[in-house]
Amino acid sequence: MNHNVQSSARVGVFVDSNNIRMNGGYGMRYDVLREYAVRDGSELVRCNAYLSFDRVRAEEDDMYRRGQANYTDNLRDFGYKVIQKKVRRYDNGDDRTVTKADLDVEITVDLLRQSKNLDRVILATGNGDFVHLVRALQDEGKRVEVLGFDNVSGDLRRECDQFVSGFLIPNLLPFRDREKGADEEEWGELGSRVRGVCYSHTGRGYGFIRYMKKISQKCWSTNTRDEESPYGSAFVHDSSLPEGIDARRLPSRSTVFEFDLASGEDPEDTWQAHNVTVAAR
Template sequence: MSGCRTSVGIYVDVANIAMNGGYGMQFDVLREFACHDNAEVVRLNAYVAYDTARAEADPNYAEGQRNFHSSLRDFGYKVIQKDVKRYTDAEGTAIAKANSDLDMAVDMLLQSEKLDRVLMLTGDGDFVQVVRALQNRGCRVELVAFENVSSELRREVDMFIPGWLIPNLLPIRGAPRGAPAWGEIGSRVRGVCYYHKDVEGYGFMRFLDRVDADLWISDTRRKDSPYKTAYFHDSYLLDHLEPGEIPNRDIIFEFDLHRSLRNDGLEARNIKVVARL
């Protein structure tokens, strides 16, 4: 490993992500994203829940889990399995739970000695103190998550990026085979509204066009920005929004990219709200 390259560790709470908007996430794309500044991934940990009782009763579940875990290993992830435990609470309600928080926290803290950056995938606010400990050890901490993300955790990390916005991390539902690649004319992408005029009825969407070292350069007027801008008219909005609700970086939109008829820029059409953070 080259001494001048940034070393990165990826830590994924698979169950948390899958239950909160990230089902179907592409783990190979996640690995590529982690290297956004020519970094080198040295740890890839995926914490999974496994229901032994269900596996014994349901061969399809067991086979599906084996295939999923094998795919993770093919992409270089170490699969840390946490068995589902069943118990009955004080009110007599049966509960099944597999909590990987402690395992993930301990691994991040111990392995951070060899890391420059930690990329976490979870929305759990219980990791706030872990983030502080990692930062105190000199690690930069980045967070990727989809829905139900702790606001305190978002504030504590060095960078938070909604997984919806990372190109191809979560496939576009219903996209036909052979559809244009993310960012091309005719493609469907996700972004946020950063400017809007209520009275005039128009605004601008910003979306991540490519992943590189300059993710902080959000001003699309700069040539080195990895982001692009698309104009839209309010008539292109498929969902009702209250006046003053946008611009809002916590509302994630999905839209089609078209060549603008007004200039050489882009237009966003068929705009749909896909998430509210």
């Protein structure tokens, strides 16, 4: 069977940038997100990023102003339409100023209007307020995929057609504990650092972590024994697990591990997870 047939589906990417940045996705690579969106050969029709802009702070803080300008310029270079909303300031009556820039309405209106020309929607957010929006899009026959990092609403996870943890997509989020130039091996190669979840544990002192080796049109195929599956499996001994992880609670899809891919004592052995840390839980 030929699995390389290009899809004729039309896809749109809508990023709640404020929510993503504040919930584990700071530094997310928007170019990689585009690559992930068209992994099956779909046509990318819409590509929107929604973020706030503090005009008062920009007037007082030149570094903030230049940083925001560079950030939005990069997004536009990647082909994103940038929708900015000015931060509003309120006096809470306690001699403190509260800032607010809620973009839920803008995202909802744009999605309801622009999704008419789409078959599939990727909504990058963890905000549970979008549950009803997801239902409305599905009622119109759209497939809705949600991508998020930390603090993703459980209702949103359950309502969408597919939830994907951004931590698990190769190269979408840089490793914060790695110096520039430290990643000499490509994600998924022996010696590289990757992220994954423990999908199997024997209860006898070891388990296995599944990780995505590469972005592929068969991202739904999690069977690591399938030659066309983009997923790999790494052996992990309980002694290698980070402090605070109770092996009796494994397997777990909610705990995301970061680790180095190392070879076993026998070249034919399954690769092993070394230097394991927790990325999210």
